[in-house]
Amino acid sequence: MNRVRNTKLILWLISGFAAAIALNRFIFGLGVTTNLNDRTPWGLWIGFDVMGGVALAAGGFVITAIFYIMKREEFHPLVKPAVLTAFLGYVAVVFSLLIDLGLPWNIWHMIIYWNPHSPLFEVGWCVMLYTTVLFLEFSPVPLENFSRYARIRNFLMKYRFVFVLLGIMLSTLHQSSLGSLFLIMPFKLYPLWYTSILPIEFFISAIALGLMMITFESLLSHWIYRRKPETDIIAKLCRAVVWVLLTYFLVKMIDIIVEDKFAMIFNGSWQSFLFITELLISTIIPAILFAVPKFSRNSKVQWTGSIMVIVGVVLNRIDIGGLAMLGATGDSYTPMWTEIFISLGIISVAALVFLFAIEHFNVWDIQPKEPDALPHTLPSFDYSSKTWLGNPDVSSLTTHSLAFVVSFAVGMFLIPGSRLHSKGIENVKVNPASGFDTLFINGNRDDRFVKFPHQAHIAWLKDHNVSLSISYGNNELSINSIDSCQACHHLSLPLEKQSNCWQCHSSMYTKTNFFNHDWHAAKSGANLRCKDCHTPAETRSLRSAKKCTTCHPSYKFAAEVKNGKEKFYALSYTDAMHDLCVSCHAAESKKLKDKPNLARCTTCHKTYPEGSNGLPESLAAGLKWKINPPKFNNVILPEEKLVK
Amino acid sequence: MSKGILTDVTKCIGCLQCVSACKEVHHLEADEPRIWQKNDGLSAENWTSIITKPGNRFIRKQCRHCLEPACASVCPVGALHKTKIGAVVYDSSKCLGCRYCMMACPFGIPRYDWDKIVPHVEKCILCYDKIKDGEQPACTQACPQKATIFGERSELLKIAHQRIKENPGKYINKVWGEHEAGGTSVLYLSDIDLGFLSYPTNIGNKPLPDKTKTAMESVPFAFVGMGGVMLGLNWIIRRRMEFAKDENKKKDSADE
Structure with a gap:
């Protein structure tokens, strides 16, 4: 098994998939490609990618502090890969931000518009500067391969200590300021996490995570390239992390006890379980494991412990970034699979760049080689069969590019088109109106019903000879026969004189197809054969079919449906009703000087106090029987849950 | 010179004239329920809404225009700011779409154009264009019951306390917005508890931006x-x- 090639293959597959999703996110907007909503405007991308990502990249400043400031020369083999990981981590964070931001092309605005009160402003600046510093710190390594740039490299090497110092200072700021981001939300964040020393907790846990990230990254890359891990150096890191974790634990516990929240840890709510789990994984268990000297030298324990700290601290970031807020917001946000794959995709791309860098530059003391990346050892011509095998340089790359393209295609295929094109509008089924002559139209049952006195409208139309001109999609539907029912009931179902609006306009906010093909073909329905409607010897499609009006001459369609250019769609209930009512009301309100409000929303949509029948006196006088507005019990405002 | 709005819940009849006036003035489109909306009526197309509560209570929800707004203090580019006249206004040309304002608002007011490819934050701006010319906002202008009125914040506070004094037992003895989160420009008088207008706990009476001040300093x-x-x-x-x-x-x- 070729570990390197398979790892890369998986990474390429994920990144192709994520690229497809990212493309859709930019074409269709955030709303339909994520589960983010008005109550949870920050989701997985902020909690994991940005907050977790910055914390995961803490290895860079930790290792440079150990190596350059504390002069521990034995850690030298870990420095370059850790700085590279940090640099790639920060670039990944910036890319996740670009995907998450609503207006990513405005990200540079932070440079010119300043708001120093904002923790995010500070984090933004620090991330920008630190990414640059990391770039300068790492660039001597690739520059080694190009003797032409020796002067630049010497310059960078000369001032490396300055960069390192600046890097540590900047990291201190933004690692802690990521915690400050949430200081302003005591009302949202669960009290177990919320504390005014969040910045300090963030900084300490970032150091612990940084140490463990160096460990994990070293173990993993050595596993992939089948090298012997640097167990002895790593053991020192593992012993160091015990002290950091202990400090973190003590600070956290003292704060919780001082703020009198200790009992909350055991109050049995889901948040308390989450808190205990997080603390166990991130701090307690790894600290105990590494405290035993025998264990800290064991590479299996090193694997387990480092993974636990990484998962635990990242979980802490996710909790603070949103998970521990769900109780207060009353939301049930779970990341959509697209969000998860974008996160995975960004990690994959960063990992691929990391693997590329260690194969091509002197990141490690002994540069590893991918077996496939040695073209001169592969044959390009098979002499026995006399076939050209292709340029081996290219053929080694084809598998990976193919994986990318295929998974990109699969990604494009899997994203539900119905959701992408829905603009987030829910498919609400229309409820039929209730009442007798006066209809109480309340299609979506939101208790803001429209009263429609049918007879009064007929009388008005007869008396005033109104000609309707309804805007119907992009087309106009003119109805002149004002004294016929067809003025409004423009398309009645067979054997019915006046079909109800909701029978075709069956969805509250979305277009629906009203043509029931199966009914027309069924024996119990219209009992038609194919050739009755479709021209024989042509593909049976909408184009080859008869127009509806051939059989139903009384139907009035919009021009685009009539000409067969559009499918048989019915406008959404609201659109249809608004087109019909408002167009007429708007025209009339201009004519009638005494009724300026005729076309305003609230003239028709009203919320009536309980008990009143809500009728204006003028209308009530014309009615023969008393009306009680129907009562609807299923109106539940979500706020009720919060109020108790 | 800080203007404000006083809404008297006991006077509101839920006629939605304010909602409709707001839509007209700001050219907002018809509202359709979207998957990302969380049903308090506010949305990118609805900057104010009426919440119906049992017992014929209609409460108008809108931006509270805090005296020290959390949203403005956290915006990394200062796209939101409190004007001298009292309105918290939004400059879409600065915004970079981080949605920190939505996270930080203790009243859960700002809404986002989730469906748009160029999305912006949407919220009540107290009809800033109108009030700076001496007019009143569209909503208070439209209210047929004078349930929601516009004026100097200090005077509105006086009116509110006067109403409580003159009608003993009618109101809960509290003006919502006088102290919460350091005080807001939009005030409420009510005979039912209006705690549901903000997140239930820990809002406090101190301005929220103070919480980050120490850390930032x-x-x-x-x-x-x-x-x-x-x-x-x-x-x-x-x-x-x-x-x-x-x-x-x-x-x-x-x-x-």
Whole structure:
């Protein structure tokens, strides 16, 4: 098994998939490609990618502090890969931000518009500067391969200590300021996490995570390239992390006890379980494991412990970034699979760049080689069969590019088109109106019903000879026969004189197809054969079919449906009703000087106090029987849950 | 010179004239329920809404225009700011879409154009264009019951307390917005508890931006301090290493 090639293959597959999703996110907007909503405007991308990502990249400043400031020369083999990981981590964070931001092309605005009160402003600046510093710190390594740039490299090497110092200072700021981001939300964040020393907790846990990230990254890359891990150096890191974790634990516990929240840890709510789990994984268990000297030298324990700290601290970031807020917001946000794959995709791309860098530059003391990346050892011509095998340089790359393209295609295929094109509008089924002559139209049952006195409208139309001109999609539907029912009931179902609006306009906010093909073909329905409607010897499609009006001459369609250019769609209930009512009301309100409000929303949509029948006196006088507005019990405002 | 709005819940009949006037003035489109809306009626197309509560209570929800707004303090580019006249206004040309304002608002007001490819934050701006010319906002203008009125915040507070005094037992003795989160420009008088207008706990009476102030003020000190600590540490360790070297040399020479 070729570990390197398979790892890369998986990474390429994920990144192709994520690229497809990212493309859709930019074409269709955030709303339909994520589960983010008005109550949870920050989701997985902020909690994991940005907050977790910055914390995961803490290895860079930790290792440079150990190596350059504390002069521990034995850690030298870990420095370059850790700085590279940090640099790639920060670039990944910036890319996740670009995907998450609503207006990513405005990200540079932070440079010119300043708001120093904002923790995010500070984090933004620090991330920008630190990414640059990391770039300068790492660039001597690739520059080694190009003797032409020796002067630049010497310059960078000369001032490396300055960069390192600046890097540590900047990291201190933004690692802690990521915690400050949430200081302003005591009302949202669960009290177990919320504390005014969040910045300090963030900084300490970032150091612990940084140490463990160096460990994990070293173990993993050595596993992939089948090298012997640097167990002895790593053991020192593992012993160091015990002290950091202990400090973190003590600070956290003292704060919780001082703020009198200790009992909350055991109050049995889901948040308390989450808190205990997080603390166990991130701090307690790894600290105990590494405290035993025998264990800290064991590479299996090193694997387990480092993974636990990484998962635990990242979980802490996710909790603070949103998970521990769900109780207060009353939301049930779970990341959509697209969000998860974008996160995975960004990690994959960063990992691929990391693997590329260690194969091509002197990141490690002994540069590893991918077996496939040695073209001169592969044959390009098979002499026995006399076939050209292709340029081996290219053929080694084809598998990976193919994986990318295929998974990109699969990604494009899997994203539900119905959701992408829905603009987030829910498919609400229309409820039929209730009442007798006066209809109480309340299609979506939101208790803001429209009263429609049918007879009064007929009388008005007869008396005033109104000609309707309804805007119907992009087309106009003119109805002149004002004294016929067809003025409004423009398309009645067979054997019915006046079909109800909701029978075709069956969805509250979305277009629906009203043509029931199966009914027309069924024996119990219209009992038609194919050739009755479709021209024989042509593909049976909408184009080859008869127009509806051939059989139903009384139907009035919009021009685009009539000409067969559009499918048989019915406008959404609201659109249809608004087109019909408002167009007429708007025209009339201009004519009638005494009724300026005729076309305003609230003239028709009203919320009536309980008990009143809500009728204006003028209308009530014309009615023969008393009306009680129907009562609807299923109106539940979500706020009720919060109020108790 | 800080304007505000006083809404008297007991007077509101839920006629939605304010909602409809707001839509007209700001050219907002018809509202359709979207998957990302969380049903308090507010949305990108609805900057104010009426919440119906049992017992014929209609409560108008809108931006509270805090005296020290959390949204404005957290915006990294200052796209939101509190104007002198009282309105918290939004500059879409600065915004970069981080949605921190939506996270920080204790009343859960700002809404987002989730469906748009160029999305912006949407919220009530107290009809800033109108009030700076001396007019009143569209909503208070449209209210047929004078349930929601516009004026100087200090005078509205006086009116509110006067109403409580004149009608003993009618109202809960509290003006919502007088102290919460450091005070808001939009005030409420009510006979039912209006706690549901904000997140239930921990809003407090102190301005929320104060919570980050200490952390943000210590930033320069942390920056310089960390630099100093690191340099000092480096200096000590180097000196130690030099001493160790010297001693090794001495030992070596002594051995010889």
